[in-house]
Structures are given as structure tokens and as C-alpha cells.
Amino acid sequence: MDYSLIVGGEAGQGMDTFASLFEKAIKRCGYNVYAYSDYMSRIRGGHNFFNIRFSTENILAIKDNIDILFALNEETVQIHKDKVKDTGIIIADEAVAKEDNSIIHLKLSEIAKKLNNKRVANTVGLGAILNYFGVPMDIAAKIIKEEFKEEIADVNLKALEEGYKLLDTKYNLQIREDDKILINGNEAVGLGAIAAGCKFYCGYPMTPSTGVLTYIAKHANEYNIVVDQVEDEVAALNMALGASYAGVRAMTGSSGGGFALMVEALSLAGIIEVPVVVINVQRPGPATGFPTRTEQADLRFMIHAGHGEFPRMVMALRDTEDAFYQTVRAFNIAEKYNIPVLLLSDQHLADGVTSKKPFDLKNIKIERHIKRHIEGEYKTYEFTETGVSPRIIPGKIEGATVLVDSDEHDEYGHITESAEIRIKMVDKRLKKFELLKDEVKEPWHVGDEEPENLVVCWGSTYGAVKEAVENLSDEGVSIAALVFGDIWPFPTRKLLSLSKKAKKIIDIEQNATGQLDSLMRQEALIQSDYKILKYDGRPFTADEVYRRIKEVI
Amino acid sequence: MTCKYELYEPAWCPGCGNYMIRTALKMALEELEIKPHEVVIVSGIGQAAKMPHYISVNGFNGLHGRAIPPAIGVKMANKELHVIVESGDGDTYGEGGNHFIHGIRRNIDIAHFVHNNQIYGLTKGQASPTTAMGQITTLQFDGVKVEPLNPLALALTMGAGFVARGFSGDIPHLVALMKEAIKYKGYALVDILQPCVVWNRVNTFSWYKNRVYHLPESYDYTNKEEAMKKALEFGDRIPIGVIYKEEKETYLDRFDFIKNGPPLVDVELNPLDAEKLLEEFR
Ligand SMILES: Cc1ncc(C[n+]2csc(CCOP(=O)(O)OP(=O)(O)O)c2C)c(N)n1
Ligand code: SF4
Ligand SMILES: [Mg+2]
Numbered sequence: 001m002d003y004s005l006i007v008g009g010e011a012g013q014g015m016d017t018f019a020s021l022f023e024k025a026i027k028r029c030g031y032n033v034y035a036y037s038d039y040m041s042r043i044r045g046g047h048n049f050f051n052i053r054f055s056t057e058n059i060l061a062i063k064d065n066i067d068i069l070f071a072l073n074e075e076t077v078q079i080h081k082d083k084v085k086d087t088g089i090i091i092a093d094e095a096v097a098k099e100d101n102s103i104i105h106l107k108l109s110e111i112a113k114k115l116n117n118k119r120v121a122n123t124v125g126l127g128a129i130l131n132y133f134g135v136p137m138d139i140a141a142k143i144i145k146e147e148f149k150e151e152i153a154d155v156n157l158k159a160l161e162e163g164y165k166l167l168d169t170k171y172n173l174q175i176r177e178d179d180k181i182l183i184n185g186n187e188a189v190g191l192g193a194i195a196a197g198c199k200f201y202c203g204y205p206m207t208p209s210t211g212v213l214t215y216i217a218k219h220a221n222e223y224n225i226v227v228d229q230v231e232d233e234v235a236a237l238n239m240a241l242g243a244s245y246a247g248v249r250a251m252t253g254s255s256g257g258g259f260a261l262m263v264e265a266l267s268l269a270g271i272i273e274v275p276v277v278v279i280n281v282q283r284p285g286p287a288t289g290f291p292t293r294t295e296q297a298d299l300r301f302m303i304h305a306g307h308g309e310f311p312r313m314v315m316a317l318r319d320t321e322d323a324f325y326q327t328v329r330a331f332n333i334a335e336k337y338n339i340p341v342l343l344l345s346d347q348h349l350a351d352g353v354t355s356k357k358p359f360d361l362k363n364i365k366i367e368r369h370i371k372r373h374i375e376g377e378y379k380t381y382e383f384t385e386t387g388v389s390p391r392i393i394p395g396k397i398e399g400a401t402v403l404v405d406s407d408e409h410d411e412y413g414h415i416t417e418s419a420e421i422r423i424k425m426v427d428k429r430l431k432k433f434e435l436l437k438d439e440v441k442e443p444w445h446v447g448d449e450e451p452e453n454l455v456v457c458w459g460s461t462y463g464a465v466k467e468a469v470e471n472l473s474d475e476g477v478s479i480a481a482l483v484f485g486d487i488w489p490f491p492t493r494k495l496l497s498l499s500k501k502a503k504k505i506i507d508i509e510q511n512a513t514g515q516l517d518s519l520m521r522q523e524a525l526i527q528s529d530y531k532i533l534k535y536d537g538r539p540f541t542a543d544e545v546y547r548r549i550k551e552v553i
Numbered sequence: 554m555t556c557k558y559e560l561y562e563p564a565w566c567p568g569c570g571n572y573m574i575r576t577a578l579k580m581a582l583e584e585l586e587i588k589p590h591e592v593v594i595v596s597g598i599g600q601a602a603k604m605p606h607y608i609s610v611n612g613f614n615g616l617h618g619r620a621i622p623p624a625i626g627v628k629m630a631n632k633e634l635h636v637i638v639e640s641g642d643g644d645t646y647g648e649g650g651n652h653f654i655h656g657i658r659r660n661i662d663i664a665h666f667v668h669n670n671q672i673y674g675l676t677k678g679q680a681s682p683t684t685a686m687g688q689i690t691t692l693q694f695d696g697v698k699v700e701p702l703n704p705l706a707l708a709l710t711m712g713a714g715f716v717a718r719g720f721s722g723d724i725p726h727l728v729a730l731m732k733e734a735i736k737y738k739g740y741a742l743v744d745i746l747q748p749c750v751v752w753n754r755v756n757t758f759s760w761y762k763n764r765v766y767h768l769p770e771s772y773d774y775t776n777k778e779e780a781m782k783k784a785l786e787f788g789d790r791i792p793i794g795v796i797y798k799e800e801k802e803t804y805l806d807r808f809d810f811i812k813n814g815p816p817l818v819d820v821e822l823n824p825l826d827a828e829k830l831l832e833e834f835r
Contacts, residue, residue: 181834191830197822200630219830224810224820226629231655235622238615242595242626245613246634247818250626268616328824358831364824393818394593394611394627395634401590403605403612406598414561414606415614 001031001056003171004063005129006080008049009072011042018070018122019050020353021147023182025130025140026054027355030176034059034463035353036539041207041291047075056176060319060354060463064543068132070125071096077103091128091167093121104167111162117152120159127163134172137164181358185349185460186211188320189279191359192327193251194223197366198277200243200250202228202236206258207291208347209281213253233258237265237278245274245404247370247393249331253279253343256298257288263305266340270310270429272404273381273389275334277327279343281350284537293537294347296459297511299519302342303488309426311337311433314488316344316459318444320354322485325364332367333439337388337432344487346510348539349460374400379411383424387431433489440486442494447473447480453553454502456495456528457509458484458516460539465508467542468549477553484516490523499526506552508532508545556586559609570721570747570758571600574668575607577724578637581731582610592635595624597649599641599675600749601668618648621656624663625804631818632805635735636662642669646682646702653704657711657740661804664734664741667704668721670749671756678752688755705784705796708742709777714801715741716780718793720765721748722758726793733795739803746791761791768794775799 005022007015016037023033031054040046051062065085071077071092077100084090093108106128112121123144130140137160144156183191190212193201203213217227226243230236236252243250254262259280269276280302284295302314313333317323323345330341371390378400382389394402403413408425410416444462447455447469457465462483469481482494499505507517507528512535520526530552534540558579565571582592592610596602598617605612611634615623620640628636645653645667656663673679678691682702689696708716715737719727727745734741746765748758772794773779780797806812814820 181831183834187834191827194830195824195827197824199817199820200626202626221810223826224814224817226808226811226817228625228629230622231651234619235652235655238619238622239626241615242613242623243630243817244626245623246593246627246630248630248820249822250630264616265619272613272615358834361824361828361831366822366824368822393631395591395631396818398588398590401609401611403614405606405612405614406616407614413612413614415564415603 002053002063003055003133004051004053004066005068005070006049006051006066006083007070007072008047008076008080010045011040011048012044013072014119014122015048015050015072018126019052021126021140021143022129023052023353024143025135027180027182028139028143028178029135029173030178031055031173032058032180033182033353033355034061036062036348037351038538039292047079049076049080059467061467061540061542064541068129070129071103091125106166112159115155115158117155120156123156123159124163124166127160128166131164132167132170134169136175137161179357180355182353182355183320184211184351184353185317185320185323185345186281186351187215188323189317189327189343189345190215192324193277194219194225195361195364196328196331197249198251198331199224199248200226200240202230202239202252203254204230204233204236204258206255208283208350209253209255209258209279211350212279212281233261234265237262237276238268240276241265241269241272241274244276245394247396251277251279253281255281255283256285256301259298259305267306267308267310268406269340270306270308270312271406273338273429274404275338276340277330277334277343278340279345282344282346284535290537292347294539295510295535295537296346296461297515297535298344299458299487299515302344310429311436312340312342312488313436313439313486314342314344316485316487317349318459318462318483318485319349321356321359323349324359326485328364332365335369336367337435338391339432344459346460373397378402380404380413381409381411381425381428383411383428386435387428437489440489440491442491443482443484445480445482445494446470448478449480450501451480451498452478452503453506454498454504455479455481455506455508455549456484456516456520457481457507458487461508461510464540464542464545468545471546472549479553490519492524495520495524495526504529504553506530506532506549510534510540556583556588558582558589561607563603563607565600566751568750569600570670570749571668573721573724574666574727574745574747575604577727577731578604578666579608580728581735584728585732585735587635591633592637593627594637594639595620595627596639597641597644599644599673601639601641602644604639618644619652620644621649621652625656625659625661628661628663628805629811629817631816632811633816637735638663638665640667641674642667642671642683643673643681646704650682654711657708657713659804660714660739660801662738662740664731664737665743666731666734667742667744668747669704669744670747670753672749672753674749674752685755691752703784703787704742704744706781709781709784709797713742713797714739714799715795716784716797717741717743717795718791719743719745720761720793721745722762723765723793726767730795737798739801764789764791765793766790768792768796
């Protein structure tokens with residue numbers, strides 16, 4: 001079972017509410033949901049839509065075709081008509097594209113008018129569509145009671161009931177056990193940060209990263225978290241470093257442009273060896289690019305950002321569950337090695353709503369690596385075998401002070417110009433990079449054990465690639481995908497072993513130059529035979545990946 | 554444990570005003586009986602910004618222009634620390650101008666000592682935002698062509714609650730100012746006139762010495778209009794002392810859980826606390 005719906009219209013027509021109610025109702029029936037929102041960088045007008053897919057399978061990408069199109073305006077009909085399957089339908093209010101008889105026109109606004117609230121027209125539509133799929137009304141009614149304020153819950157309930165009368169039931173969804181949560185990538189990162197004990201998050205609004213800032217801000221008071229909307233992203237990372245130096249877990253985030261402003265401070269984090277977590281929720285660049293769309297073109301940027309040479313770890317987030325656990329892990333690794341850990345998300349993951357098993361908070365560990373007592377004199381940058389110096393919190397140990405310095409420094413943190421100390425300090429910092437090589441996790445392996453066709457990808461393309469590879473594998477194609485999460489230092493073991501037997505290596509990325517491919521060449525001396533690249537700002541659909549792989553194998 | 558501070562050998566030029574500022578700082582901290590491990594000096598880059606290296610305190614010597622953001626981070630993380638920013642005029646009013654402006658809006662409890670030598674010392678004598686119009690420098694060969702910035706007037710218009718000016722050549726006066734700034738609950742700006750004996754041949758020790766005068770006992774530092782007049786007085790006569798002071802709610806106090814709770818750094822972390830957040834996603 002696998003259905004898709006698109007609801008589309010102008011910004012401001014209330015699609016968000018419709019989408020979140022619909023997603024929830026379907027999830028409560030026990031189905032997996034994946035919803036992608038496609039929106040423009042404007043507050044009113046334009047064309048925005050949600051593509052909501054639901055299935056018994058664990059889906060993480062949208063399909064090319066849909067079963068139902070709910071058009072809030074005529075433009076939506078024109079744009080999405082061709083995606084509607086032969087068995088599918090288009091529904092709209094009577095006033096939309098009156099002459100078009102491929103549309104099932106419903107009296108949505110007339111009913112809303114009768115209920116004395118024009119704004120409930122979408123709820124009437126919701127009722128009609130839910131009944132079409134055979135979703136019991138009590139499930140939807142409960143959600144409306146939960147989501148709407150008391151004053152408007154009643155009228156929405158009436159609208160829902162009226163809607164249920166408008167369309168006959170075509171698909172009779174069997175009610176299954178609902179044991180999932182519905183969450184998007186930004187929320188999953190925010191939740192991960194809170195669970196990891198982040199007490200300081202600062203940022204400057206920038207789509208598509210703002211959701212992380214907003215999510216944490218919403219829960220800040222409950223969890224003793226300072227959320228600071230800083231004057232600029234330069235302040236953001238510097239401020240987070242100050243908070244972390246003083247002993248709290250700190251994080252900041254932005255999209256590419258904002259991250260660009262943090263670059264000097266990233267280098268500072270490297271030399272002062274203060275742990276910090278930074279997320280870049282990518283959107284297409286260069287510069288302002290496509291503010292509300294998706295791309296994976298900042299991989300090289302994240303790996304190399306910052307002047308000078310210093311260790312860092314870069315983790316690409318693959319889906320919401322991964323986003324949650326990797327965020328928690330990022331804090332632990334940052335504090336284990338006193339380094340910056342960079343998370344790489346994108347608009348596709350950030351705004352994509354997925355149903356997932358509730359995250360397992362019981363099995364999360366917070367590992368801080370902070371010394372509460374010292375013997376003898378304290379040296380911030382004490383030379384050790386591993387390159388990791390013991391960390392203490394300023395003000396907590398009488399007689400001990402912590403000096404961090406952006407200049408090259410000696411073990412005490414004092415400025416030095418000594419050539420000998422310089423070499424030792426550079427080596428000390430880079431030693432930590434060697435340890436990180438053991439810390440990184442190998443990519444996820446989807447598909448056959450010893451494939452003839454080896455797909456490589458990273459981050460949020462996971463969903464579409466996984467589905468395509470599984471379908472091809474079911475058809476008897478010898479194929480597997482390696483999906484990189486930890487990506488710097490670059491884990492090579494699995495890649496080296498699978499690539500030996502593979503006849504074709506296919507690199508799939510949402511960028512124009514194939515940055516993962518170049519990384520493989522650099523780090524593993526492996527080159528892909530084909531690149532499947534997409535850089536139109538729209539996410540891969542599972543079907544598109546399937547088709548494009550078929551073209552090259 | 555005593556409240557005695559050790560001093561380390563500075564790399565400043567002989568005769569530089571920074572020595573006097575350090576002496577005053579040490580005296581202020583010792584007289585306030587603050588222990589070295591309870592203080593964090595946050596600085597940027599420049600001659601002034603080397604301060605945390607030359608006195609035994611906790612130090613965060615960060616990036617040029619970026620002392621204020623980490624200082625805010627430190628104070629938010631641990632309200633029990635005394636946070637002091639030491640920075641130059643270029644550091645604070647040039648590269649870090651945006652942080653200066655928005656730092657004032659927060660009114661966080663930090664004492665900010667700006668070593669204002671009206672020049673870029675460390676990079677060898679280029680104009681700073683406070684260098685006078687027309688002054689010839691190692692870069693402005695025809696003289697500076699932009700108007701100088703008035704930091705005190707700017708701070709006042711931004712609503713700063715503590716605005717003062719000191720002079721490195723008047724140590725007892727400076728010690729008193731520093732103590733008052735450190736004790737002040739909120740953001741306290743002390744712009745300290747400091748001769749750079751190498752690069753600023755205009756604003757020399759005697760240039761300042763001949764101009765500065767103590768604000769009289771009768772001066773009402775709660776009167777903003779008077780304060781603005783004093784802030785703008787920078788010529789033949791330059792007033793030093795507390796120019797403006799008012800009690801204001803601090804940034805920390807606007808966060809209930811900080812005001813009435815433990816320092817953030819002491820909050821126990823338990824992942825299970827976040828379990829209930831899963832509910833809204835069901
Ligand atoms: C991003 C950046 N730009 C430029 C510099 C070079 N730089 C270091 S200190 C300085 C100016 C110092 O002037 P000021 O802040 O007045 O301090 P002073 O040396 O006079 O005490 C400059 C331009 C730098 N370190 N970083
Ligand atoms: S260059 Fe000027 S400010 Fe710097 S140490 Fe020498 S005298 Fe002082
Ligand atoms: Mg200067």
C-alpha cells in the first residue's frame with residue numbers, strides 16, 4: 001500500500017494546517033508518513049505545496065505520481081495535473097477552475113460560509129479526503145480537538161463532519177497499531193540537542209535552519225536553555241564558544257551563508273580547543289541562492305572551512321532518526337576531543353516530516369570528559385599522548401585558571417613565537433584527527449552484500465536511494481548503496497571492500513560537481529563510473545533515482 | 554587562597570599606557586577581594602587584548618573584534634564569574650562595532666575596559682575609528698578622511714547604564730572607576746585614554762594630561778542630557794569619571810531560570826528529562 005497526496009495553493013491559504021492534520025490522521029491509523037513541503041521565499045502568494053506520501057513501508061522520499069490532488073487554486077491544477085495517476089482524482093472548491101471537468105468540485109466554501117467561518121473550508125476538504133481513504137472520523141475529530149483552540153475547535157469539527165459527507169470511501173485503510181512519532185529534521189536536531197544537555201543555543205534566522213532555533217527556543221524555559229538571537233552569525237559561533245569554554249554544552253547553526261560568517265570562529269574553535277557543535281542546514285547557493293530549496297553543495301565547504309589546519313568532524317544527517325542520534329553523539333565527540341563537530345543537514349531533511357519509532361532516550365549517554373579535580377598545576381594545553389588535554393571549567397577549582405588563546409600558545413595558553421612549541425602544538429592538534437579516524441562510523445549499507453553495482457551517496461538522499469536500490473534489488477539487479485553519515489574524517493573500509501568486487505560505481509548527489517566523488521578519489525583512490533547529479537533545488541524522488549540508475553546499469 | 558594576582562612579563566613597549574592600565578586592574582581586583590580563578594578576562598586581538606596573558610586570571614583571548622560575544626557566552630553559562638572585557642579601540646569600535654552596539658542592548662553584567670589609544674597599535678599605526686580627522690598615520694598619508702566615532706555618545710544613545718572615561722595616567726582615579734564598573738550590575742563601559750608612545754604622536758601622554766579633568770563632586774551622573782554634553786566634550790578639555798550611571802535590569806535577570814536558579818554550568822544533565830518532548834509528536 002502506497003498513496004500520495006498533493007495539497008497546493010498560494011502561501012497563506014492554510015495548507016500547513018491541512019497538511020499537519022492530514023499527516024497526523026494517517027499516522028494515527030498506523031501508517032508510515034513522509035511529507036515534503038515545497039515553498040517559495042515569500043509570505044503571501046506564489047505557489048506552495050505539500051506532497052504527503054503514506055505507506056506500510058518505511059518511506060523517506062516522495063514519488064513522481066499521486067493519488068489525489070487537492071487544489072486550492074487553479075494554478076495548482078495546472079502545475080500538478082500530470083502527476084495524478086489514472087486511478088487518481090483532483091478535488092477543489094467549486095470556484096476553482098470551474099470549466100475543468102477533470103476536477104471533482106466540492107462545496108467547500110459554501111459549507112464554510114454556512115458555518116459562519118470562511119476559514120474552515122480546508123477542514124471540509126480534509127473531511128472529504130479522509131473519508132475517501134476510509135479514515136474513521138473519531139480519529140480526525142480527536143486531532144482537531146488537540147490542535148485547535150477551544151473557540152474554533154467546534155466549528156472545525158462541524159466542518160469535518162460535513163466534509164465526510166462529500167466523497168465516497170474508495171480506499172478502506174485498515175487500522176494498524178500506531179507506535180510512531182511524526183517529526184521533521186530540524187525538530188529532530190533540536191530534540192537531540194536538548195536531550196544531549198545543550199544549555200546554550202544561539203543563531204540568526206536563516207531558512208531552512210531557523211526551525212532548529214525555533215524548536216529549542218520553544219522549550220528553552222523548561223530546560224534551562226539560553227537561546228540568544230544574535231546580531232549576526234559572527235557573534236553566534238564566538239558566543240557559543242564562550243559559553244562552552246565556561247562549561248555548558250553549546251551549539252549554533254545556520255544555512256550556508258550564515259555558516260560562511262562563522263568560518264573565522266570555526267578556526268578559533270580549532271586552535272583554542274573548545275568543543276562546540278555547529279549545524280549547516282544547506283540550501284542551494286552560491287550566496288543567497290534558492291532560499292527555500294534543497295541542495296548538498298556545502299560538503300567540501302564544511303570539510304575545509306577555516307584558515308589553518310585543525311581537526312574537526314563532519315557528520316551528514318540521513319533522516320530524522322539519524323539527525324537525533326547524531327546530534328547527541330556530536331556533543332559527546334566534541335567534548336571527548338575538544339573539537340568542533342559539524343552537522344550537515346539540508347532543506348529536504350529539515351522540512352521533511354517522517355514517521356519514526358520514538359527515539360530511545362534511555363539509551364542515550366552524556367559523556368562530558370571534564371575534570372573536577374586536578375593535581376598540581378593546570379595547563380590548558382598540556383601535552384599528552386593522545387593530543388587531548390584534560391579540560392577543567394573556569395571558576396570551579398580554586399587556584400586553577402584556564403587560559404585559551406587564538407594566538408599560537410604554549411601549554412599554559414600563553415602566546416609564544418617558539419618554532420619548537422609551534423610544531424608540537426600543531427602535531428598535538430592533528431593527533432586528535434588520527435583518533436577521529438577510529439571514531440567515525442562506516443556508511444550504512446543498503447542492498448546486496450557483494451553488489452555488481454555500487455551506489456554511493458550521503459546525507460538526506462538516503463531515502464530516495466534506499467527505495468530505488470531496494471526496488472532494483474527486488475527485480476534481481478545486483479546492487480547496493482553505501483550511504484555516508486560520518487563523512488570527515490572519511491571512512492573508507494567498507495567502500496574499499498565493496499568497490500573491489502563492484503563493476504560499476506554510481507555516485508548520487510544533490511549538487512553539480514560530485515563532491516563525494518572527489519572525496520573518494522582523494523581519500524580512497526576510488527572514482528565513480530557514473531554520476532547522477534541533481535541541482536535544480538528540488539529533492540530526488542524515489543522514482544527519479546530508480547530511473548536514472550536504470551539508465552546507467 | 555589569597556586574592557593576590559601574579560603578573561607576567563608583557564611584550565608592550567616601554568612607556569606604553571597599557572602598563573598603567575594593568576596596574577590599575579590588578580589593584581582594583583585585589584581591593585575588591587576577588588580571587589583570580591573567579592575572574593575571566595575576555596579579549597580580542599591587539600596590544601590591549603594581550604591583557605589576559607599578563608595577569609593570572611582565567612582568559613579567553615579570542616579573535617580581533619570578537620571579545621564581546623564570547624564574554625556574553627561566558628556570563629550566561631556561569632553567572633558567578635566576574636567577566637571583564639579588555640580590548641582596543643579598533644577591536645571594539647571598528648571590527649567589533651556591531652557586537653558593541655548589540656551588547657549594550659542586552660545589558661549583560663560585564664565590565665568593559667577599552668584601551669583607547671586612538672590608533673591601531675599592534676598593526677603599526679593605522680587610523681582607528683577614534684583617530685582624529687586629518688591626522689597623518691602610517692597608512693593615511695594625506696590624513697584621515699573620515700569623522701571619528703564618539704564611543705561614549707554612542708553608548709549613551711544605545712541606552713548603556715554605565716558609561717565612564719578614564720586615563721591611564723591617573724591610576725588612583727582609574728582604580729576607582731574599574732572597581733565601580735566591576736561592581737555595577739549590567740554592562741559597564743570604561744573608555745580609557747591610553748597613550749601609544751610609538752604610533753600616535755598626536756595624542757601623547759602630555760596631550761591627554763593637559764586636557765583631562767575630574768568630573769566635579771557636584772556632577773549629576775544620573776542626568777542623561779548632562780551626560781551627553783560631557784560625552785561630546787573631547788577637545789581642549791576632556792572630562793574623566795563616571796559620566797552616566799543608572800540602575801537597569803540586566804540580561805541575566807530577564808531569564809527566570811538563571812535569575813532564580815543555579816548557574817547554567819551547574820544544572821544536572823539527564824537525557825530522560827527530554828522524554829516528555831516526544832509527546833507532542835505522537
Ligand atoms: C580579522 C582580523 N583582521 C585584522 C587583524 C589585524 N589586527 C590585529 S590587531 C589590529 C588593530 C589593533 O588596534 P586596536 O584594537 O586599537 O588595539 P591596539 O593594538 O591599539 O591596542 C588589527 C587590524 C586581525 N588580527 N584579524
Ligand atoms: S605599539 Fe603603542 S600600544 Fe602597542 S605596546 Fe607599543 S606603545 Fe603600547
Ligand atoms: Mg588602539
